[in-house]
Structure formats: C-alpha cells, structure tokens
Amino acid sequence: MVNKSVIEMKSTIRIALAIIVTFCISCSTMKHNIQKNNTQTDKIIKSLLDKNGNVFYLNSTYVISSTVWTYTDDNIEIYRLTKGNVVEQSTFPDKGLSNYKVPTFKELDIETKECGYELDGDGFGFRIKRSSELEQQDLPISIECFTKQKYKSEFLNKIVKDINTYKLWNVQYE
Numbered sequence: 001m002v003n004k005s006v007i008e009m010k011s012t013i014r015i016a017l018a019i020i021v022t023f024c025i026s027c028s029t030m031k032h033n034i035q036k037n038n039t040q041t042d043k044i045i046k047s048l049l050d051k052n053g054n055v056f057y058l059n060s061t062y063v064i065s066s067t068v069w070t071y072t073d074d075n076i077e078i079y080r081l082t083k084g085n086v087v088e089q090s091t092f093p094d095k096g097l098s099n100y101k102v103p104t105f106k107e108l109d110i111e112t113k114e115c116g117y118e119l120d121g122d123g124f125g126f127r128i129k130r131s132s133e134l135e136q137q138d139l140p141i142s143i144e145c146f147t148k149q150k151y152k153s154e155f156l157n158k159i160v161k162d163i164n165t166y167k168l169w170n171v172q173y174e
C-alpha cells in the first residue's frame with residue numbers, strides 16, 4: 001500500500017512543475033511580443049520621419065504596445081501598435097508644430113527632471129528633421145508623470161496636451 005503523503009507530495013510536485021513551465025512559456029511569449037512590437041514601431045518611426053520630417057513615440061519595457069504619431073501641416077496622424085500590429089490608425093485636424101521651438105537636450109533634461117529617469121520602464125521620444133539636421137531625443141521618463149506637468153517649453157506643453165487629448169498613452173501594464 002502506497003503511503004498517502006507520498007501521493008500528495010507527487011501531486012504537489014506535478015502542480016508546481018506545471019506552474020513553472022507555464023510561467024516560463026508566458027515570459028518567453030511576452031518577450032517575443034515586446035520585441036516584435038519594438039521592431040514594427042521602429043519601422044513606422046522611420047517611415048513617418050521620411051514622409052513628414054517628424055515623429056513622436058511612447059513605449060514601455062513592460063507593455064506589448066506603443067503609440068507613434070506625426071504632424072503634417074493640417075493633421076496629426078496616430079498609429080497604435082500591439083504585439084507588432086497596427087491596431088488603430090487615426091487622423092485628426094491639427095496645426096502641427098511649425099510654430100514651436102524644439103528644446104535642446106539640456107533644456108529637456110532640466111524641464112523633465114521632476115519625473116526622473118526610468119532606465120527600465122516608460123519612454124517618450126521624438127525625431128525631427130530641420131534642414132539637413134536630425135534632432136533626436138529619447139527620454140526614459142514616467143509617461144504618467146510627464147503628462148501631468150506644466151513646462152516652460154511651449155513645445156513640451158503642446159506634446160503633453162496632445163498625449164492627453166488623443167489618449168496616446170491609454171495602456172494596460174502587463
């Protein structure tokens with residue numbers, strides 16, 4: 001006759017192994033989806049920069065989605081991605097950024113200081129072509145904090161207003 005505690009122990013070990021295997025598969029799938037999303041986001045960033053001379057993006061280490069947008073003379077074009085697929089594309093009337101001075105890296109650093117740096121978390125970035133020069137900034141900051149601040153820079157206030165107006169960071173953290 002088999003001891004009842006041995007049977008219970010084997011059953012517990014099987015359940016634990018099943019949980020560990022499920023967890024490992026889940027983490028691997030999540031990492032793949034984030035990588036796939038980052039690759040597609042980069043393609044859209046390059047395409048919109050070439051097309052319109054500007055592109056903005058929000059992403060996070062812990063989210064399998066991102067948002068990319070660009071300004072034309074008359075519109076804002078928004079692309080929402082999840083798991084590497086564009087799940088929503090929309091366009092709204094907007095006067096764009098031609099009237100705004102882009103802050104320097106030092107000015108951005110000072111302005112966004114209150115939100116701190118998130119080296120493993122959220123990020124806001126942009127690329128803007130001016131004549132033959134490319135202005136590129138990638139700020140590892142809390143998007144939630146970033147979008148609740150008022151800035152000296154009209155450029156940053158415009159971006160924050162648009163993020164909030166168009167709900168560009170309406171994501172669920174995984």
